[in-house]
Amino acid sequence: AQRVTQPEKLLSVFKGAPVELKCNYSYSGSPELFWYVQYSRQRLQLLLRHISRESIKGFTADLNKGETSFHLKKPFAQEEDSAMYYCALKSTGNTPLVFGKGTRLSVIA
């Protein structure tokens, strides 16, 4: 069965501190992994995907197949990073996303 686990419901960090949002997954095969973000009063939007191997807004995420993890990292948190973050996976093809329960990131000034 496909499953995404985000162990932290809430993560609070000070501005300028490093951030790591954890994501572990369960999937028999080669999944595609994503991070979606939802800022206050805005819709859910794609932040980054593992196949792109890019950095968006200073965030990066590396797929570790051995540990079945896809943790989201940023070296220096900014106040505008405060939002709800969801890790998600899908199988290949046009298939639905399986989401974790989300982690609320609060960056304190």
Place this chain on the structure above:
Amino acid sequence: GAGVSQTPSNKVTEKGKYVELRCDPISGHTALYWYRQSLGQGPEFLIYFQGTGAADDSGLPNDRFFAVRPEGSVSTLKIQRTERGDSAVYLCASSLGQTSADTQYFGPGTRLTVL
């Protein structure tokens, strides 16, 4: 361009009533997904359309839930005999539907409250 839109933004109904939720995908997107997000949870898949046909409806919780997309564009999610447990935010997403790499773009959601 215009993103995915959903109407209404809020719907309050009484237990046992019938409701319809509408999704307007991004123009040209052939794939359309419905998700449901309960409080404190991530979005959970309900049904996926490719064009006019439901390619995967395995996420529909029971036969009270039904969705259509008759012309391959707008989709309507229909819930019969609503129950208090149906209260949630219903999200719609669309994608080009051409390749596995196509991004799913989400609408703002419809918040359904069943009293």
